[in-house]
Amino acid sequence: MNDKTTLKIPKYNLNLKINNNKNIVQAALEAGVKLSFSCRSGVCGTCKAKIINGKTDNSKGITHNLTNEEKSNNIIFTCQSLPLSKTLELEFLSPLSKSLLANDNKPKEYIVEILTINKLHESYIELITSFPKRIFTFLHDGMKIQLNIAGKLSENKYNIITPKLNPDGSNNGLISIYIPINDKEIYQNLFPGETITIIGPHKNDIPVNGKPYLFITNKENLISSLSKIKQILFINNDAKVMLISYYENKHKIQFMDEMHKIQNIYKGFNYKIIITKEKVASNTRFIFGKPVDVLNKIISNLNNHIIFIDKKNGKLIKKIIELEGLKENIY
Numbered sequence: 274m275n276d277k278t279t280l281k282i283p284k285y286n287l288n289l290k291i292n293n294n295k296n297i298v299q300a301a302l303e304a305g306v307k308l309s310f311s312c313r314s315g316v317c318g319t320c321k322a323k324i325i326n327g328k329t330d331n332s333k334g335i336t337h338n339l340t341n342e343e344k345s346n347n348i349i350f351t352c353q354s355l356p357l358s359k360t361l362e363l364e365f366l367s368p369l370s371k372s373l374l375a376n377d378n379k380p381k382e383y384i385v386e387i388l389t390i391n392k393l394h395e396s397y398i399e400l401i402t403s404f405p406k407r408i409f410t411f412l413h414d415g416m417k418i419q420l421n422i423a424g425k426l427s428e429n430k431y432n433i434i435t436p437k438l439n440p441d442g443s444n445n446g447l448i449s450i451y452i453p454i455n456d457k458e459i460y461q462n463l464f465p466g467e468t469i470t471i472i473g474p475h476k477n478d479i480p481v482n483g484k485p486y487l488f489i490t491n492k493e494n495l496i497s498s499l500s501k502i503k504q505i506l507f508i509n510n511d512a513k514v515m516l517i518s519y520y521e522n523k524h525k526i527q528f529m530d531e532m533h534k535i536q537n538i539y540k541g542f543n544y545k546i547i548i549t550k551e552k553v554a555s556n557t558r559f560i561f562g563k564p565v566d567v568l569n570k571i572i573s574n575l576n577n578h579i580i581f582i583d584k585k586n587g588k589l590i591k592k593i594i595e596l597e598g599l600k601e602n603i604y
């Protein structure tokens with residue numbers, strides 16, 4: 274049976290769905306997370322972990338290098354054991370790498386073909402390209418890439434928003450990249466059927482420490498915020514994340530379907546939309562006013578939050594400090 278197990282490693286705030294037809298090290302790697310391991314043959318012990326909750330199948334792997342005492346203390350080689358329960362909570366005996374991401378290497382170059390270009394809203398296009406399946410598992414929502422078109426490297430990095438998946442969840446070798454239309458030099462040189470080079474993935478540096486996250490963003494920074502949010506939720510499916518985005522009027526709202534989709538998948542994600550220049554309307558889920566005036570209607574105390582905000586917006590920063598947000602937690 275190929276089913277999913279939720280792998281929990283509380284010390285690292287990891288909460289990840291992995292396949293349970295592979296050993297834990299391999300399944301996590303395929304889901305994009307690198308645990309501690311070295312030999313992967315039940316010898317070195319680097320991958321040892323204690324089961325705090327849940328069950329594993331240890332019958333198919335090499336376990337004779339574990340002492341009887343270790344076995345009776347529920348210590349396993351994660352490179353040799355398969356997840357067996359719906360949830361598996363582990364404590365690793367060796368430290369895990371800080372970022373946990375399996376792609377925590379130097380960005381690489383991949384030659385891909387542009388398949389489709391779709392116009393999204395007034396300010397973005399979606400570029401759908403092929404991607405080699407063998408490295409697909411190291412790419413996921415929230416990562417960034419650069420493009421090299423006809424020998425010219427893009428200055429900006431672009432977000433992979435939704436790797437395209439088959440209905441059964443397996444990858445079909447396609448990824449989707451969002452590019453701002455005002456990035457003219459890139460935008461005007463993209464044509465279906467052409468071959469381009471993708472360089473990446475590049476890391477998003479996001480603190481992962483179990484605190485709730487708050488993103489306050491205008492439409493210019495929305496894609497970048499959504500990208501970071503997806504990366505947070507990828508590592509910790511249960512993370513608490515609030516996204517507040519603001520627009521002049523209802524017609525300027527972007528990616529509401531994307532926000533809604535994320536909310537449907539992750540129960541810890543919530544979003545609010547502020548309309549800054551329209552008359553207050555009743556029977557609507559929007560909030561009307563300037564962000565600085567209505568923020569306290571949405572959230573009252575920020576002293577425990579990691580906050581992502583445009584740091585040039587002095588008034589909002591001041592408001593956040595008033596609401597007990599800590600300067601060292603503002604990014």
Ligand code: FES
Binds near residue numbers: 310313320352
């Ligand atoms: S990685 Fe060496 S025993 Fe598992």
